[in-house]
Amino acid sequence: MATSADAPLSKTGLYDFHVSNGAKMVPFAGYSMPLSYGSVGAVASHHHVRNSVGLFDVGHMVQSNFRGPTATAFLEWLTPSSLRSLAPYSSTLSVLLNERGGIIDDTVITKHADDAFYVVTNAGRRDRDLAWFKQKLDEWNAGEKARAEGKVEHEVLQDWGLLALQGPKAAQYLQELTSFDLRGLTFGKSAFVPIKGFNLHVARGGYTGEDGFETVEVAQLLSKSPVQLTGLGARDSLRLEAGMCLYGQDLDEDTTPVEAGLTWVIGKDRRETGDFIGAEGVRKHLKEGPPRRRVGLTVDGAPARQGAKIFAPSGGEQIGTVTSGIPSPSLGKNIAMAYVQSGWHKKGTAVEVDVRNRLRSAVLTPMPFVPTRYYRGS
Template identity: 50%
Template sequence: MSSSIKARILPFVIKRANSSSSALKHTPLYDLHVNAGATIVPFAGFSMPLQYKDQTISASHRWTREHSGLFDVSHMVQWFIRGENATAYLESITPSSLQELSSFHSTLSTFTNENGGIIDDTIIAKHDDNTYYVVTNAACSEKDELNLKKHLENWKGVELERVQDRALIAIQGPETAAVIQSLAPSYDFSALKFGQSAYVDFKGVQCLVSRGGYTGEDGFEISIPANASVDFAQNVLADQRVRPIGLGARDTLRLEAGMCLYGSDIDDTTSPVEGSLSWIIGKRRRQENNFVGSSRILKELKEGASRRRVGFIVENAPARHGSIVEVDGVQVGRITSGCPSPTLGKNIAMGYISTGFHKSGTSAHVKIRNKLQPATVVRMPFIPTNYYK
């Protein structure tokens, strides 16, 4: 199973790398990965760990589901957006209701283009009415910055800061809260719920801690000064409940949790409605109709989109990105992500299917290596989430 997953992951991460390996960047934790025996691959312009020695992707996946895994996500881009018009500025380029968001609460959102497509998906955390912390994808770094700066011209008094001197570490799994609590005993992590964040002192180092992640498990993402990140990661990994986890298991974990990967499951042609992300569009925003791309998006909310992102259980063989989906011999969709599920022991996938065929239980076939394999449309996530709410 693990070799099949690795074969699927490697072409994708290489495709997302810079054209020249010599131009690849290193995160502050790069040497830690190398010393831990990581297989290093190019991903989104960075040299990143795919997996670690003596630890298959499937084993890493299961360890995270049962214990706690440490992920280096320092390749992600962190931003602070400040100013008296910060809320209005962000609401003009995303469909989310940020006015209603409480301090130190966050939401998944998307930057949308004029055609209603998704420029990138993002997490937006509100610190106060004038301050937002935003995390975006490394692979979209250049176009995100261009988009943010382009729209910034319409708003006075808004400051855009791209954070340069901080690492970002994700720790995920059912034992994570106990691990983190032991490192900062003066802070009560039980008071921090899913989607909330706080500044926490870890042995004299102030970190921005957000409860959430990309695996479907309870966990935290920790923004920490780069010069303190290695010591912090080593202290976390000194706990026997924690292992370092690479990109391979990160991908299978997020797919089981039904989470999108930008550039594979959503892109600048996909609307939030097509991507089954309508829930991020607040009631007030639907009424105001004043964000970029709102014409198409609100029309699809009212009349329905022509296709929908759905989950699939596929028999006999794992589906690949781009595999055709057929119903009664007619092409009705394509797979965007697929893998053997280490948790379920089944082949899972997500992709797009024409509206009318998107209901759970619909029987279909997926073309894999020129053979049609039976498949069934199912609800996502594929396994229950374990968020701390």
């Protein structure tokens, strides 16, 4: 979201809840969001989520419903995903692409029925995404298919809450609050679940790499021990350890899903003949190989941050750039995500990274850096 330096920050519905729980609030994507709580630092919060369970407010994200007889076809035009074959109450990561095949935003799409989808997009791309949705929806609804089979409506769910309960103890904690058997809700599935008098839309997923649930409403109910309120600081380190992208750092409109290592979101049945926006640019990279690729790095000595340049060994040419980097709390190593020229992207390749004007040795490392623990059934 493009905002001027003096523009007022938006607040999620939990702003007062955060402040009353000692949150340090910071600007993020046009919102005032919790960085941490009380005296609990980001590293301690990170470890708590890895070992127990944490609760994140992600209510700043944009939630939408798309409904109508041609909703599936419309969203398959907007994205390269195979939504036709997606089972009801299943979710998939996807991408909105521009005409060149660059990523406008990454998104999670949940199919409720063939004519009804719930879509979550990033707060920082709110203006761009909503304008894109309107432009393309107007084009679609004026087209032959919509005129013949029915139009699509877009509803933005303004002021809806969205929470993420994440960690290895998330399921055990949530199960104590509901009669719904969560063992039947595997990774990527969702359901409407009765929880203490509320009927909540619960999706099993996790941007942290841990098993978890993203639930609408009820922060008070979900924030009892052992759940720990968790802010943006820990969320960033958790997602990077899990090898997940942050839009604006690791993804942008000049990056295709093939370059980003997200080829898997492109439906196999759509790679050759799928009629989606940006298909030509995507197919070019699929057939010829992309000019650069997203990779993981472990860096010696000091953490490489966003913008750090990557060089061939022994002072060779620049071959890439770091997009995200941290000291990993779980591994005790410096890890980073980067883009490097194709040919330099193989795991185990030695490179050098310029960290504060000093070349540091680094090795290309497979992602995720920390194994994910998503629940896929017993």
